[in-house]
Amino acid sequence: MADRRLQVFHAVAKHGSFTRAAETLYMTQPAVTFQIKQLEEQFNTRLLDRGHGRVTLTPAGEIVFAYAERILGLSDEMETRIAELTDELTGVLTIGCSQTIAGYWLPRLLENFIRKHPRVIPRVFVANSENIENRVAAHELDVGLVEKQSEDPTLECTLACQDELLVIVAHGHELASASSIKAADLQGRPFVDRDPGAAIRALAEDFFRRNGVPPETLNRRGELGSLPSILHLVKQGFGFAIIAKAALNDYNNRGLVGISLEPRLYSSLNVLVPKDRFRARLHSTFAEFAVSMFTNMERGDAMPSGIVIPGSQDSSNS
Known part of the structure; x- marks a missing residue:
């Protein structure tokens, strides 16, 4: 819905590279260059400096980038709100999780969630808990599943199980x-x-x-x-x-x-989401689903043996 030239400019500025922007947007590099040229001609000023192997913003580019982030964010919010009127969850969901969670909890969680919401496409990134926490805070991931409780004030952290x-x-x-x-x-x-x-x-x-x-x-x-x-x-x-x-x-x-x-x-298995004024229903639904599934599964059946539901035994040493 947003101006395609702004989308391309935002990607180039964010990645600092025409090549990486082209890969992200599934475009050819000449097509990316053409979109940037058109935007610069519209404003009659240079927005990007090319040199030393990296693209940087000019003073005018800094202004355009700031507005582009706001415009693109509002565009995504509008499309999400309209899509939610159909009462069917759809779209790509980016999930970050630690290795242990990815190997032993995530498969069953995704199986159950996709059965319930077949039009959702999960995109999973695996890294250590600190990396995942940082990426959720930076809005690079929608939801994080980590083995540590976050103290980041920009994140909502919910303990699911131990x-x-x-x-x-x-x-x-x-x-x-x-x-x-x-x-x-x-x-x-x-x-x-x-x-x-x-x-x-x-x-x-x-x-x-x-x-x-x-x-x-x-x-x-x-x-x-x-x-x-x-x-x-x-x-x-x-x-x-x-x-x-x-x-x-x-x-x-x-x-x-x-x-x-x-x-x-x-x-502990914790579910992280950003404390945003606006959060897509897909993100909230998955986070709530994850917490509910892990805290209500029967131990030793659907849940890997050894899992402890918070409050089910003394966890003072956790």
């Missing part, structure tokens, strides 16, 4: 027969850790710190963003790791043993 974190070791490891493990028992032992920014890493570091083991003294053998890689290295005897119980259960790794920490430690 999952116990376990120490995992290979069968035959000297800790494999332990009924529970204290922080001091792990000091000095080889540790296969998550990547910086991962919520489980932050929770583990806080656990060690609170129990007298400075995180910087841990014997880290690796920092990995891939959960399957962590499980493989632990299985091969490279050290211990700390993961969500649901992940261990779903992988069904016969070569791994999960042991509770003492005191017990829990991660």
Whole structure:
């Protein structure tokens, strides 16, 4: 509905590149260049500076970009409001989630949501919780599913459920027969850790710190963003790791043993959406659906084993 030239200009300015804008808009680069030229001719001034491998805004371009954001935002809002009159949810929904959530909770959530709203197209991005939180706050993602509670005042964060974190070791490891493990028992032992920014890493570091083991003294053998890689290295005897119980259960790794920490430690599944004055019904509906599904599923059936509904047991250590 909005002027196509403004859409193209906004994409070029946002990405700082004609090539990336063309890819995003599914246009050829000459077509993008033509639209920008037409807009500059309309205003009779240069809006973009090309040079040094990147496109930057001129002073006039800064003004046009600010108005373009407002105009395009209002156009999207209008189209969404009109579409909602049909009472049928439709469109692309961008979802960001952590690796554990993507692997074990998201498939069932998407299955149920798409069955109910078949015209919705989910577009999923997987990263660590900190990355997802930042992208939701920047309005690059519509909804975030993360393993940490956000303190960002621009975000609405709803706790859906909790999952116990376990120490995992290979069968035959000297800790494999332990009924529970204290922080001091792990000091000095080889540790296969998550990547910086991962919520489980932050929770583990806080656990060690609170129990007298400075995180910087841990014997880290690796920092990995891939959960399957962590499980493989632990299985091969490279050290211990700390993961969500649901992940261990779903992988069904016969070569791994999960042991509770003492005191017990829990991660949380949280649903993030921006605190906007206007929020598309699709975004709100999915966020509410996710919270409802995770808090009302029967444990051990539709929900991965190990999940704890907030309030169903003492979660003071979470």
